[in-house]
Amino acid sequence: MTVQTTTPKSQTEPPKSAKPIGTRLGFSNYLGLMGALIAMIALFSVLSSHFLSYDTFSTIANQIPDLVVMSVGMTFVLIIAGIDLSVGSVLALGAAVTSVAALQWHWGALPAALLGMAGAALTGCVTGAVTVGWRIPSFIVSLGVLEAARGLAYQMTNSRTAYIGDAFDFLSNPIAFGISPSFLIAIAVMVVAQLVLTRTVFGRYLIGIGTNEEAVRLAGVNPRPYKVIVFALMGLLSGLAALFQISRLEAADPNAGSGIELQVIAAVVIGGTSLMGGRGSVISTFFGVLIISVLAAGLAQIGANEPTKRIITGAVIVVAVVLDTYRSKRRIM
Template identity: 65%
Template structure:
């Protein structure tokens, strides 16, 4: 009797959505690491300038915005949602912060906080509209993409706002040429991983993406969790906007156009399921690195913009096919 009970308990634990979502993580990490190192080796062989400190520092300083947004998008995709508005949220939040500094005379900290609040509210609105009216997040976020981009043009009067070195400290090199923005991005990756794998909220997120109806029957209301996930996505997109402004020393209403596709690509390459219920923040960070190395390598070997787009698109499709085959093998 005890043996049967113990066996049943183990089977239930093994079959839980959370354990299923995290199963095989080390194998995923190893596979992504092999791909990343293979790409580094390939581009190092094709270009004599790729294997250098300057290249890797440049990559590190260019990925913070993509990395922090990819963390948020990982949570969004795990709950079987999608957010196409992140590029527009980035632009609007940066524009609001720039206006606060240049026009309203706020200090950098207050302006930055206002920019972050803007992103938080944008994400919360996206989540709330989709939840309250039970609309597909694809449609809601697509509408927000257009509306928020228009708002960014209005705030900036359709002109680039030059903030100078007011917030450049966020992009200033502090250690071996690496910026503080990169270290902040690493910290957010670690925090996101801990939240997803070690907290009740993370379990709820995975549970909602796996079987939302089962979560309801268990007495857990998925609506506030969904809204929270989108609000956090907006907050991280706003932080990415501040990082971009710090690097460029300006807030451009056109910045972030198409960046939502790059963010989703990084998350998908990292193995997060578009159907929800499965994903890893660490694997997503590997996806970010793979995209960054691919872009840097193609640029150094002289690939044209159309060629880079074709190759990047093929890599994304291949990554999805490989992940689908792997999941079928694990399920079998």
């Protein structure tokens, strides 16, 4: 009796489920987000005579770079079916490290900035290493890092705002058409990240890990280092966001970034990135950031009080999560 055998597939071939992200979300997702954004702009233009102006949109553009780059990092994290709640505290820690290097060690702006970003990236690396090494949900690990990083930021600044001065002003000073370099940097980060996710093997592996990590492992790819790299990237982009905030405030505030993780996650989810992993788009995330920012600016211009802003923003987030769940069920069916 002969036994038939099958030839195993290449051990380095990414799983077939890892399709490019653009095809996973579909062009209709972009149209839907753009339609929602246009409708929101039209509504606030009717409700406020000052909303539809170049000053309003240039102000929004110059205020969102930190949210954009952090949302890019969170898109990567959610795609691998993780989550990072510590990004606000990591931002504050990156700013604190930069302030110590600039004010106490008298380093120049560039080396101080690089050290701050490296400290933030190292913190993200710790989150990823603990999550992967001990197989602990990233939700729990990042919650612990949230407290530890914030405590380190307080300790390094003696719980006081450290005024750095105008060393980083060039990032926030408009250079053309009222647009700042920080916004252009954020756009560049977004474009590069989208290309990485849609045009590289690394991006395909991330989608595969989020879709079916065991399938990726059986295909001969170790997902552990990829997951650590993603959390380290999240930390690095949080450090970049810290520089953007320092440039606007001319100071490192140990309370900076408090609660920003909710805005970041909201922007990514509104953009259509799945909380279950395996699906997402940086371009869609950018639309999510714009929706969150236009909503906040519009509510401020029509005189909505803080409780009303929170209620409306929370309702938008809940609707986005419900739509994500609906999309996930349709994919399974």
